[in-house]
Amino acid sequence: MVFLSLVSVKSLKSMILPQLSFCTYNTAFNIINGNASYNRRPYETVLVGAGAIASTMFFGLVPRLLQIKFGLTNIVIRKTLPVVVLAQVGGINAVASRSFEPVRGIEVMDKEGNVIGYSRKAGTKAVKDTATSRVVLFGTSALIPEVFSYYYKRTQFFLRYPNSLWTLKLSCTIFVMGLMVPVSFSLFPQIGRIQYSKLEKEIQSATEETELFYNRGV
Numbered sequence: 040m041v042f043l044s045l046v047s048v049k050s051l052k053s054m055i056l057p058q059l060s061f062c063t064y065n066t067a068f069n070i071i072n073g074n075a076s077y078n079r080r081p082y083e084t085v086l087v088g089a090g091a092i093a094s095t096m097f098f099g100l101v102p103r104l105l106q107i108k109f110g111l112t113n114i115v116i117r118k119t120l121p122v123v124v125l126a127q128v129g130g131i132n133a134v135a136s137r138s139f140e141p142v143r144g145i146e147v148m149d150k151e152g153n154v155i156g157y158s159r160k161a162g163t164k165a166v167k168d169t170a171t172s173r174v175v176l177f178g179t180s181a182l183i184p185e186v187f188s189y190y191y192k193r194t195q196f197f198l199r200y201p202n203s204l205w206t207l208k209l210s211c212t213i214f215v216m217g218l219m220v221p222v223s224f225s226l227f228p229q230i231g232r233i234q235y236s237k238l239e240k241e242i243q244s245a246t247e248e249t250e251l252f253y254n255r256g257v
Contacts, residue, residue, distance in 0.1 A: 040064060041180055042212045044099070045121050051104065058099045059092070062132060065173075066091045069136035072257035074165055076146035077157060079139055091135035099128045118185050126178030130170040137166045137256070147233065147242060147251040156242045161233050161253040168227040168255055176223035180216040187211050224257060231255040 043057035066088050102124045106117065144157035145165060188208050191197055197204060235249045242251070 041125065041177060041216060042184075042209050044125055045181055045185070051100075054100055054103055055096075058096050062092045062095045062099065062128070065095070065129065065132045066136045069133050069169075073137040073169075074140055074145045074162070074254050074256045076254065077139060077143040077162075079143075083139070087136065087138060091132055091138075094135055095128050095132040098131055099124060118189065122178065122181040122185055125181045126174045129173040129177035133170040133173045134166055137169065140166050145253055147238065147253045149246060149248045149251060155246045155248075155251060156239075158233070158238050158242055158251075158253070160238055161231070161251075164233060165231060165253060165255040168231065169257075172223040172226045175226060176216070176219050179219050179223075180212060183215045184208050184211040227255060229255050229257065 040057060040061040044061050046057070069091075070084060070088055102120055106120060140162035141159055143162070144159040145162040146154050147156060147158045147161050148154050188204060191204060191207065231253050232250055233253065235243060235246070235251065238251065
């Protein structure tokens, strides 16, 4: 899906399916693997998921449509714009899919695992860290194959076998993303820490611990 999202196309129809697949998968993954310690109803999950898919598809398609309409000639902008857009879409999708966590709060615990309360600030930090890891994951997975393609096109092998570009670029994308998945997931620990002083007053009054813990999700 990352590979297809970066393929240069000249029509809106050719863009929609890769973007829809990419955004739908990301939304489902983020909702399933987010922090589920707060209360939410099934219809709320459906509405948030639909909104996340629609909004991130919009952010993903508009820059590409502008690129087609105005015909960007600068090769640097033409090659880097899809990479930047894909990375930002990955981060925005994580924020949109898990938008309830900063609003309703997530469980914070002491070092023994006892739940102290629900913190909106911990929820905000969890979503922010996850979104950052998604930007790193998709940005790197998209950038390196583009750099590889740029230099590969200047080789004699490409001149003899031009059709080999797509096979090698797809293989490079899969390889880089395979390496980046564990790297991006380990940027921030799944069990996050937050200082007592950064939490809400009601939580501070409920414990004497100087540091509390929360489940960031994946």
